[in-house]
Amino acid sequence: TQRLTIAAAGDVTVSTGNLVIGTAGKGIDFSNAADTATGETVSSSLLDDYEEGTWTAALTCGASGTITISTSMDTGYYTKIGRVVHVTGRFNVGAISSPAGTLRISLPFTSANLAESGGDASGSISMSGLVSLPASDAWLIVPQNAAYLDIYMADGTDVAADSAQQCDTGTSMRINVTYMV
Numbered sequence: 001t002q003r004l005t006i007a008a009a010g011d012v013t014v015s016t017g018n019l020v021i022g023t024a025g026k027g028i029d030f031s032n033a034a035d036t037a038t039g040e041t042v043s044s045s046l047l048d049d050y051e052e053g054t055w056t057a058a059l060t061c062g063a064s065g066t067i068t069i070s071t072s073m074d075t076g077y078y079t080k081i082g083r084v085v086h087v088t089g090r091f092n093v094g095a096i097s098s099p100a101g102t103l104r105i106s107l108p109f110t111s112a113n114l115a116e117s118g119g120d121a122s123g124s125i126s127m128s129g130l131v132s133l134p135a136s137d138a139w140l141i142v143p144q145n146a147a148y149l150d151i152y153m154a155d156g157t158d159v160a161a162d163s164a165q166q167c168d169t170g171t172s173m174r175i176n177v178t179y180m181v
Contacts, residue, residue, distance in 0.1 A: 021048070051080045055108040057091055060148070061164040063101025070094030076175075078108050085109050086178045093129075093171040099164035103151040105140075105175065110147040112180040119144025123177025125151060130166045138163070142179045149177060 005013040021027055027048030057076045059067040069091050076089030087107060112119035121142040130138075130153075137154040151173075153163045 047082055049080060049082055053078055053080075053108070055106070057089060058106040059091070059093070059167075060104045060106075061099045061101045062104060062150075063162075063164070065098035065100050065164065066096070067093055067099050067103070067164060067167050068095040073172075076108070080109065080181070083112065083180050084178060085181055086176075088174075088176050090172065090174045092173075093167050093169055096167055096169060099167055100162055101164050103163040103167065104148040105151065105173075106148050107142065107146075107179075109181045111142050111144050113145035114180070117144060119180060121177060121179035123149070123175060123179075125173055125175050127151075127171065127173045129168060129171040131168050133166050140175060140177060142177055149175070 001016070003014070003016045005015065007013070025048060027046050029046050031045035054075050054077055056074050057069060058074075059069050061067060070093065073090060073092035076087055076091070078085055078087045080086075085108070091105065111121065123140050123142070125138050125140045127138050133153050138151060139153075140149045140151050142149045151163050153166055
């Protein structure tokens with residue numbers, strides 16, 4: 001049975017099994033294929049990481065109190081390709097105890113710390129079951145060098161500094177964000 005073929009032109013075909021990178025830090029090198037734009041600086045052309053997985057998310061309050069995610073709705077999903085991580089998840093609040101301050105959700109990886117705030121990211125969130133603010137006035141930001149995202153809300157005029165206080169038992173949130181590590 002033919003499992004691997006190297007054609008005369010150099011193309012490699014793996015017919016059965018997987019192509020396994022046997023040494024850490026090695027991968028697929030695209031340096032000869034780099035099409036650089038004007039003013040671009042390439043720091044790496046090596047694809048050396050890919051994974052898909054889950055993490056158990058946690059909610060924290062920036063000032064005080066606690067918010068607990070229901071264990072039946074606390075799993076987030078991620079795909080990591082090189083330095084880029086995409087996360088998605090739906091989380092339901094199971095219990096609260098005097099929450100105050102910024103609302104935070106844990107992430108599976110710490111975001112990058114890059115010059116000119118290049119490690120910051122924003123994504124989308126939808127929420128329901130808030131105490132008093134409209135769910136349409138919520139947004140999320142991943143600060144650089146952080147293993148969490150911050151949820152912000154507006155009261156129609158100003159940013160509400162107390163987004164955690166808007167959560168109640170049964171509050172539901174869905175997130176989608178892509179960030180760099």
